[in-house]
Amino acid sequence: MTSTDTIVEFKIVVPGMFSTVIDTFNRVQVTGHTRMDSVGYPEIPIISYLVAIPTCDSVIMNIELFDSIKYSNVNIYSAPELIPDTTVEGNIALIEQFAYNCTVYETDAWFPGTVAETIDKGAIRAQDVIRVLFYPIQFNPVKKEIWAYSQAKVTLTFMNASGSIQKNVGIFNEVVGNTLINYNSNGLNASVSCGAGLTDTGFVYRDSLLVGQKIGNKCDYLIVTPDEFFYNEDILNLAIHRSGFNGFDVAIITTSTINGSLLRYIDLNYIEGSYWILEGRIVERIGNTTVYMLPEPVYVIDIYEGGPFRCYYDDSFGLYNPTPTIPCDYTTNINSELSMSLQVFPNPFNDFMTVACSESNCLTVIYDTRGLLR
Template identity: 25%
Template sequence: MSISCVSADAGNHRFSDSWGKQGLTLNRQGTDGISLNFSIQEFGLTSREINGQVMTGIEFSESFLQNEEGAPDLPGFGRYIAIPKGATAVVEITNMRSERYTNIEMAPAPRIPLDTDQGPLHFEKNSEIYTRDAFYPAKPVTLGDFSQIRGVDVAMLGVTPFQYNPVTKELIVYRDMEISVRFEGGSRQFGEDKYRNRWWDPIMEDAIMNFGSLPVIDYDKRVSAATRGTGYEYLIIVPNDDIFYQWADSIKKFRTEEGIYTGIVKLSEIGANVNAAMLETYVNNAYNTWDTPPVAILLLGDYGQATANNNSIISPIYDNYCVSDNILADVSGNHMPDIIFARITAQNADQLASMIGRFLKYERRPPTNPSFYANPITALGWQTERWFQICSETVGGFWKNVLGKTPVRINEIYQGTPGNSWSSAQNTSTVVGVFGPNGLGYIPASPASMGGWSGGNATMINNALNSGSFMLMHRDHGMETGWGEPSYTNSNISSLTNTDLCFILSINCLTGKYNWGSESFTEKFHRYTYMGQPAGALGLIAASEVSYSFVNDTYVWGMMDNMWPNFMPQYGSTPESRGVLPAFGNAAGKYFLRQSSWPYNTGNKEVTYNLFHHHGDAFLRVCTEVPQTIAATYEPTIFENETNFTITASPNSLVCLTSNGVILGTGVTGFVTTISITIPPMSAGDRIKVTITRPNCNRYEGWVDVIPMVTSAIAGEDMAVCEGTEPRLNGAAVNYTSLLWATNGTGTFSDATILDPIYSPSAE
């Protein structure tokens, strides 16, 4: 352990002899604990003018968000740690090096504003902290926020590698730390296996530092319905009107055939006049007691009161503030989703046909026009004191510089003048350091070099959508009926002619307020048709009330990294493409946000968890490249009672075999593209449907006929033998389980039950 004192010069401070790479690195993991290294290779001290006084700020690449309002604005972050069942986790710094800086006037963190706030950021020191002769925070490493993610006990490991004493004006920088987390007692078993599944694992792998300690599960062994017991992987809750059930059944058939065990429940099966509390109790019970807890739940119906169960489904209200299906998704009580929730706000048969038909058609045969995939759209309103422009352009820059797209930029100015600085907000230098030319290279150092910040309008948005685009992200202000800048509202949607559908990320305020008395922007976009065909949006993510700045942007970056794991390669895992599933990205963005600058700003984050909703099917997969054809080779017939099916298919394909709507077996190809899938014995005359899904590919569907088992055997070619010799049969047989040779003579076989016995003629 070492401590040294240095001068506090402004600018970047670098340590060339760090113990490890920048940030937190996992060195060892096991059932007894983990060991980690934390190092700072570089951080910045910057000058900030706060309320007329020049103060010091810190820029550090591992932390996007500021500290708690009014506290010294020290960067920090958290990462989830999985803990064995029943164990106690104990954290300890086993070794460290630090530097002490003197005569520092540390700036306080500002209040995180609502997106609708128009004034400058508000700074006010927390007098309780700033008048105390003590270092803040008390410890650089803490362990807290004990909770669960899909049945796995977790805790948040928080690292704030800076401590500040506001009375003595001293700043301690923990440049290197070796950290140990011991697991004392417990079962040495991580989590409860029934909550694990192939769709949640990517979220958990990104969020949990020691995910590799969790048991590896063969999800294909769970397939047999006979062994599933109660519950469904995908649950669709519908109003009591039969038309909703009929359309839900179309989704059930579609998802079941691709290997997602799907069920439907009417509100009448939950109770009479189902209110929010009753619905939450039902969901909690399903998650806690079913043998197969829901992976995802779709609410198929618009918002409505408990007295309108025939054609709508109610939702809870968060903190008397916003309508929130996230309350239903949160079973463990920590405001985080334990179940993926989605809603399709259809009100009648026509809307059901449009809103469900659009994604079924899209997933079977996605658009094929190359320009549809080449030109994603970013639309933003510039506001100098916010990160709207940074958030939008980092996404567009990733699409351009990593995916090779040509984004269509449609921008307008809300407030301020674009110049050499991306924003006047705190931590902007950190964000630019991560995403700018010295980091991932998604944005330039100066926004002035990009241009195109003004002039965007509704006509340009409609032209871009009508020309074709797989995704659009808007970042600015919003209202119940549309976007602020560039202005685009419900009335403008009526000019769309795009039957190649775009997924919309509406990152703003109020556009997803599905409990509004009239048709909200999200509902209009999602229900829209052109000449009787689905048009407008394939699906949307939007907020149901006024949202907070900065935390929204951080949420977006986490969501993007789930959909494209190489968006932030320094965070979590970077597996091969697992497909763009926005509903799962919505949940992942919330987990990323919770870890950012933990344990600070919990209230603003909590609002964000409850605001943002996915509108569309929960397992909707967005195609981001020209769809390819899946190659598959297998026998067109299979004999009755066979229990193995062999197939060769494109790498990273999910193969599902069904018969009469029942899943028989699943398998996943990888580097090895030929797999054998175990199935139950089938009867002659049955048909097996083969469905194969793979990111950015057309859905494959084929059939296999089950034929009778026909047994035949031959003893070999005729032969002439001399007296005294004993010939050996050259036998062959097919489709048999046992055999018994017989002769019409009086000789004998050495073993009549094998293919090639010796025949001994009799003396007669």
């Protein structure tokens, strides 16, 4: 194993393969590893490694095969479909149901067609990672032949790399060290106090400190809870513990999507060729949160128009601004006091509707979707 800020090299040794005969198929397994699970496709074994990498634009992989052997009269089993079923005890379990992709099994070519690939370039906390997949078998379903490989060397190089290949992930150090093949752990984990005795321990964000459930500052530890547990004492104690003991900034949010309210919505799609555009997501109480509140003509452009949805506000709901980078220069709202005194029925209506106002002096002005006074 070689692991530096510019290159990572490691050797793959297949620990052994065994085959189980199922009807006319061979179900091949590599000890301790998984298999491809695309339903109906050949169930090729996979050897997978998660590798620490530096921050970079892309990763270039080179693979060198040390040996190979060809076998005939082998028909790799097709990946089954997992379907729910009820056990004799009344529990729900997933069972395998045979599936077979005729097109794939009638193709005279090697499958999967590549010996190795990199996927899932991402990060664990601050540590950049990438996953390396090695396929120790290439299978020709028409000829019923396989090539099997037992050893290979993988070399990873990095485009426009910067910084160290190993990042500090705090109390997740031990977890990352056990997950990545080239991360040297110092043993730091969640049972170690990083915050106790420090003057600058973490902070807990909740309630008004987390406006609109938007985490404006850096968050080290996120607790997502159903509404009924949002003020639960045990949840708060956990947050306080992580803040004081581990030195984390902790945010507690609920599963509610907008300002802590569970709102119904419908999604509309524009019908090609229509004169009026009415599309986007229309949210209960708020209106269209995607584009324009009212339908707009396809072929008319008003240079003085205000633009799509900006913000919503009322006294009980608070401010909802889905795009903080766009100012709230246009804000829709519902005046709760006024809405209680005004009634419009029936809704919907065909020819006539009634507008009733409980106030003594009430002026009702109605505009159509074109903005014309009716």
